[in-house]
Amino acid sequence: MRILRSLMVVLAVSMTAACGIQASGVISGVQAPRVDLSPVRLFFVANRKLIAEERPTDHTLSLLETLALLAGGPAEPGLTTEVPADIGPSAESGTEITVSADVSKLSTVARSQIGCTLGPVVLTGQGQRVGPLECRLG
Numbered sequence: 001m002r003i004l005r006s007l008m009v010v011l012a013v014s015m016t017a018a019c020g021i022q023a024s025g026v027i028s029g030v031q032a033p034r035v036d037l038s039p040v041r042l043f044f045v046a047n048r049k050l051i052a053e054e055r056p057t058d059h060t061l062s063l064l065e066t067l068a069l070l071a072g073g074p075a076e077p078g079l080t081t082e083v084p085a086d087i088g089p090s091a092e093s094g095t096e097i098t099v100s101a102d103v104s105k106l107s108t109v110a111r112s113q114i115g116c117t118l119g120p121v122v123l124t125g126q127g128q129r130v131g132p133l134e135c136r137l138g
Contacts, residue, residue, distance in 0.1 A: 038057075039054040039055055039056050039057060040054070040055050040057050040061050040066055040069065041053070041054050041117065042054075042055060042066070042069060042070050042074070042117050043070075043112070043113045043116040043117045043135075044073075044074040044076075044079035044080060044081050044113065045079065045080045045081060045082060045109055045113065046078055046079050046080070048109070049137070050109075050112060050113060050116055050136075050137050051079060052116075053074055053075065053076050053079060055069065055075065062092065063089075063092045063095075063097055063118055063121065064089040064090075064091075064092050064097065066117060066118060067083075067087065067089040067097060067099075067114065067117075067118065068089055070083050070113065070114065070117050071083045071084065071085050071086075071087045071089075072085065073085065081110075081113065082106075082107045082109045082110040082113060083106075083110045083113050083114060084101055084106075084110070086100070086101060087099045087100070087101045087125075088100030088101060088125075095119070095120065095121045095122060095132070096121065096122045096123075096124060096131075097118075097121055097122070097123050097124070098123075098124050098125060099123055099124070099125040100125060100126075101125050101126065102125060102126040102128055103123040103124065103125040103126070103128045103129065103130045104128040104130060106123070106130065108136075111130065111133050111134075112133075112134070112135060112136040112137075114133050115131075115132075115133035115134045115135045115136070116135035116136075116137065118133070119135075120132035120133060120134065121133055
């Protein structure tokens with residue numbers, strides 16, 4: 001029994017000593033690095049021309065999130081939007097977005113706002129389909 005106990009002590013000591021990690025005091029850390037995501041670029045209207053407005057984000061936005069942000073309107077004074085606030089993006093599949101609004105009633109400016117903000121997407125809503133929408137800055 002004494003031999004078994006001695007072997008267990010030797011085994012325990014050798015296992016803790018064999019790891020090669022030396023004991024140390026507390027090491028104070030620094031804040032974790034931040035990943036700065038690019039801001040999202042939304043296109044709004046000023047004097048019938050499209051103007052980009054950048055908004056900071058804390059994550060990469062989906063097409064639905066970006067369209068909802070665009071429909072929410074500009075943050076900068078002097079800008080407006082023709083994208084209806086109740087456009088109601090509800091689903092996306094690739095570059096096709098389903099909304100609750102009748103997309104055939106979107107103005108040319110609203111279509112350009114969406115096309116410039118999201119890229120060439122197709123919108124479907126209330127049995128209508130438009131697109132791929134293009135970016136026309138003029």
